[in-house]
Amino acid sequence: MSQYVHRNMPLTAGVSRVLMRELFAEEGFVKRAEIIARVSKYRTENGGAATPKDSCVSAVKTALRGLELAQQAERHPDAAGYWQIC
Numbered sequence: 001m002s003q004y005v006h007r008n009m010p011l012t013a014g015v016s017r018v019l020m021r022e023l024f025a026e027e028g029f030v031k032r033a034e035i036i037a038r039v040s041k042y043r044t045e046n047g048g049a050a051t052p053k054d055s056c057v058s059a060v061k062t063a064l065r066g067l068e069l070a071q072q073a074e075r076h077p078d079a080a081g082y083w084q085i086c
Helices: 013-024 032-045 053-069
Strands: 073-075 082-085
Touching (some): 013 032, 013 082, 032 082
C-alpha cells in the first residue's frame, strides 16, 4: 500500500471499508475479530487517530454490512463470524 491517506483521521465505517478491501482482498474467509485486529493495528502503525476498541468494532461491523449489501463481502454460510472480502 502507498502512504496512508487517513492519517490522523478517526476510524469510520468508510475508512474501514477502504482498509478491508486493501488488507483482505481475495484472502478467503477471515474471522471478524481478525479483521478488527488487523484494521486497528494497520491504522496504529500508519498514523491513524487513536480509536477506542468499541468504536473500532462498531466501525468494522457497519463497514461489513455495507460491503455485504454492495456484494463486496459475504458471510460464511456455515461458520458464524467469518467474512470474505471480494
